[in-house]
Amino acid sequence: MQLTKTLGTSLIGALALGALSGQALAQDKGSVNIAYVEWADNIASSNVLRVVLEQQGYQVETTSLSAAAMWQAVAFGDADMMTAWLPTTHAQYYSQLQDQVENLGPNFEGTRLGLVVPSYVEEVNSIEDLASHADEFDDAITGIDPGAGIMSITEQAMEDYGLDDLELTTGSDATMTAALGSAIANQQPIVVTGWTPHWMFSRWDLKYLEDPQNAFGEAEQIDTVVREGLEDDDPEAYCIFNNFRWSPDEMGAMMLLNEQQGSDPYENAKQWVADHQALVDSWTEGCQQG
Incomplete structure (x- = not known):
């Protein structure tokens, strides 16, 4: 009787462990690499989306690069980004590489x-x-x-x-x-x-300073630009990238957290996401596959 009970308990434990392992595997949706430049807005958006994607089961790496290297990484299919300043600041990179990337449109307007x-x-x-x-x-x-x-x-x-x-x-x-x-x-x-x-x-x-010659151009927008083929390879990640939008106040709250001396942008992003769950839910809504 004791042996039967022990075997039964072990079997239940094994099944439970197997179920948890299966759940963990189901939640592991692969990896995403987010490229960014060390600008305040870039750091904010990259860390926020990292946290959101991790909550959905992705392993996320954020990579700090120069602007030129960031665009090349997306064009080569090695990364995605939410930090394309267009139509002026990154015009040179976009004109050269627009046929090798996919622009999902603005995630922030009024730059x-x-x-x-x-x-x-x-x-x-x-x-x-x-x-x-x-x-x-x-x-x-x-x-x-x-x-x-x-x-x-x-x-x-x-x-x-x-x-x-x-x-x-x-x-x-x-x-x-x-x-x-x-x-x-x-x-x-x-x-x-x-x-x-x-x-x-x-x-x-x-x-x-006033710019009567308009040397710095008109107001810009920050676009999300992803690698070609992301929608086919990973429609859920693509959907989240495509849904990502925030306002000046929402981004400003995150940047102010990062401005605090000694703060960690990644930990700040966790706090920001927790404080803006309704907005975050709108980015992930309808994106789950299966």
Whole structure:
């Protein structure tokens, strides 16, 4: 009797373990690689979608690349992204690779690019004004990584406005905002390459310089661009990428979490997803297969 009971218990345990293993296998839907650039909005969107996809059973890797390498990774079928600034910032990459990728349309609308100064810089209100005030800015415009679309646009803008006495310095989003924060702390003039959405506009009182020549173009959008064949290979992941949309307030909440010193964007994304479950559900609704 005891032996029968033991065997029965073991059998039940084995069946339960098998069921759990089968459940785990069913939930393991494969892997997704999200490529992004180290910009505040890119970090926010990539980590949020990583958490959402993981909740649906995917193993997700996020890969930080230069803008050029990010586009190449999608074109080669190695990654997908939610960070295509169009029609201007990433126009060069898109024109070269649009036949090798699939653009799912905007996930964020109402972006802006330009040159930005603290609002206390009262005598400079237009890009044109920089020519006669170059020495006040140490003859420099503080930029970000050299492969970023905004950098090539800024270089052309400097030519258009005759800013021969100014140098565009390179760095990263982090080094640019660090320089901006240091200048503001000391009430010093500084001009940086800026874009919206970005948390710096929530933290500091800043202004875009007027752009009468429209060198930085009109308002843009951020598009989701995926590898060709994703819809056939993985219709559920494709559906979630395609449904991903958020507003300036929703993205801003995530970026503000990331701006906190020492915070982890991935852990912040978990918190953000938990706080915005209704929106997240709209991204996954109707995507489950089988």
